[in-house]
Amino acid sequence: MFVKHGMNSGFSSLASSAVLRRQQFLIRSLKGYSVSDKIRMEAVKCLSGGASLEANAESVLRTITPSLDPTRHKGQAGKIAVIGGCREYTGAPYFAAISALKIGADLSHVFCTEGAATVIKSYSPELIVHPILEESYNISGVNDEGKRDISKKILSEFDKWMERFDCLVVGPGLGRDPFLLECVSKIMTRARQSNVPIVVDGDGLFLVTNSIELVSGYRLAVLIPNVNEYKRLVQKVLGYDVNDQNTHGELLSLSKQIGNVTILRKGKSDLISDGEKVQSVSIYGSPRRCGGQGDILSGSVAVFLFWARQCNSAAERESTISRTNPTVLGCIAGSALLRKAAALAFEHKKRSTLTTDIIEHLGQSLEAISPAS
Numbered sequence: 001m002f003v004k005h006g007m008n009s010g011f012s013s014l015a016s017s018a019v020l021r022r023q024q025f026l027i028r029s030l031k032g033y034s035v036s037d038k039i040r041m042e043a044v045k046c047l048s049g050g051a052s053l054e055a056n057a058e059s060v061l062r063t064i065t066p067s068l069d070p071t072r073h074k075g076q077a078g079k080i081a082v083i084g085g086c087r088e089y090t091g092a093p094y095f096a097a098i099s100a101l102k103i104g105a106d107l108s109h110v111f112c113t114e115g116a117a118t119v120i121k122s123y124s125p126e127l128i129v130h131p132i133l134e135e136s137y138n139i140s141g142v143n144d145e146g147k148r149d150i151s152k153k154i155l156s157e158f159d160k161w162m163e164r165f166d167c168l169v170v171g172p173g174l175g176r177d178p179f180l181l182e183c184v185s186k187i188m189t190r191a192r193q194s195n196v197p198i199v200v201d202g203d204g205l206f207l208v209t210n211s212i213e214l215v216s217g218y219r220l221a222v223l224i225p226n227v228n229e230y231k232r233l234v235q236k237v238l239g240y241d242v243n244d245q246n247t248h249g250e251l252l253s254l255s256k257q258i259g260n261v262t263i264l265r266k267g268k269s270d271l272i273s274d275g276e277k278v279q280s281v282s283i284y285g286s287p288r289r290c291g292g293q294g295d296i297l298s299g300s301v302a303v304f305l306f307w308a309r310q311c312n313s314a315a316e317r318e319s320t321i322s323r324t325n326p327t328v329l330g331c332i333a334g335s336a337l338l339r340k341a342a343a344l345a346f347e348h349k350k351r352s353t354l355t356t357d358i359i360e361h362l363g364q365s366l367e368a369i370s371p372a373s
């Protein structure tokens with residue numbers, strides 16, 4: 001197995017004793033000794049789980065969003081594929097895929113099961129839907145050899161398209177069927193071999209938590225766990241329970257342990273790290289916690305990650321931003337935009353705010369920061 005628990009717990013106890021010493025020093029500093037405001041601020045941050053830098057999210061959004069250049073052709077603003085959609089879930093892959101389009105990607109594909117495909121197509125004629133995935137219940141009469149053939153066919157169907165994608169989003173509404181997840185593992189391995197960035201969310205995180213080698217060491221992978229998904233990831237990879245006293249140190253260790261993949265830990269503030277430092281996005285969003293907001297985020301991160309990679313090779317980049325990992329920039333931009341759109345939607349809809357209302361405000365929120373003309 002990839003994780004060495006012994007090494008891990010040694011590292012974490014060293015790290016936490018250092019944090020403890022720093023906290024004790026800062027507590028003493030606060031008790032009447034003359035300290036500068038800067039140290040006081042650091043103390044407050046440290047006591048709430050460690051220092052992190054609030055990202056300059058608007059500047060990131062402005063820098064990486066490409067202009068609408070009339071010389072560009074269809075596809076250059078991004079071709080995104082969402083792998084998700086099964087018997088239970090059709091909303092999540094739709095939310096992720098339509099958000100990618102609403103932000104400015106040119107083409108958005110969904111790879112899902114046959115049953116889910118008809119439903120997702122009926123939500124939107126804009127999405128390109130591939131009904132290629134299979135769940136065990138649908139092939140229960142098939143023997144092992146037959147299952148291997150089905151798996152090969154799924155992979156070859158996906159292969160026809162893969163090289164064209166600028167980013168995959170794996171997991172929104174994917175479900176946890178073992179046969180389906182095995183096929184998706186193979187799809188991820190193929191995408192990784194071709195250097196296609198992969199954003200992992202929802203049930204994709206269930207898969208990756210149990211097979212961490214799928215993403216470990218892959219610098220183009222982004223994990224976007226919610227509170228439950230993060231708990232499972234920390235337990236599996238670091239071998240202990242989430243420690244709210246050491247939020248930042250823990251996120252840094254987690255990312256490092258998975259070979260510096262970028263992690264966006266969703267919550268009251270979104271925390272982002274690629275193992276080098278922790279950045280946060282705390283822009284005011286919405287107090288509504290309706291399901292599906294994470295799916296908007298994963299579709300958005302996919303687009304911004306691609307834009308940030310393009311921008312990193314462009315001449316007009318800003319210096320601090322150009323030095324930042326594009327996967328981190330993608331997370332900062334996605335998180336900020338979702339929060340701004342959620343705030344606008346809440347202003348209008350209050351308690352009845354739904355994910356579809358937030359999606360309707362994505363364009364307006366981006367326009368306010370990076371106008372189309």
Ligand SMILES: NC(=O)C1=CN([C@@H]2O[C@H](COP(=O)(O)OP(=O)(O)OC[C@H]3O[C@@H](n4cnc5c(N)ncnc54)[C@H](OP(=O)(O)O)[C@@H]3O)[C@@H](O)[C@H]2O)[C@@H](O)CC1
Nearest residue numbers: 089090091092171172173174175176202203228229291292
């Ligand atoms: N409109 C839609 O289509 C939406 C669909 N969505 C989609 O839903 C999927 C799950 O995402 P989520 O956010 O509910 O997962 P999460 O917080 O880990 O779990 C909450 C609790 O449920 C449980 N549990 C989950 N799955 C289970 C299973 N198969 N069998 C048994 N238990 C299961 C879980 O238990 P545990 O994992 O802790 O054992 C925990 O207690 C994912 O594909 C997402 O994209 C969302 O995006 C929202 C909008």
Ligand SMILES: Nc1ncnc2c1ncn2[C@@H]1O[C@H](COP(=O)(O)OP(=O)(O)OP(=O)(O)O)[C@@H](O)[C@H]1O
Nearest residue numbers: 226227266267268270285290291292293294295297
């Ligand atoms: N307490 C909070 N306050 C403000 N914003 C929050 C809070 N919790 C989450 N968010 C925002 O909502 C977004 C989605 O986070 P959430 O934890 O709901 O994801 P999720 O459970 O994966 O969602 P989904 O229902 O789509 O699966 C995050 O980007 C975050 O910015």
Ligand SMILES: [Mg+2]
Nearest residue numbers: 202226294295
């Ligand atoms: Mg989710």
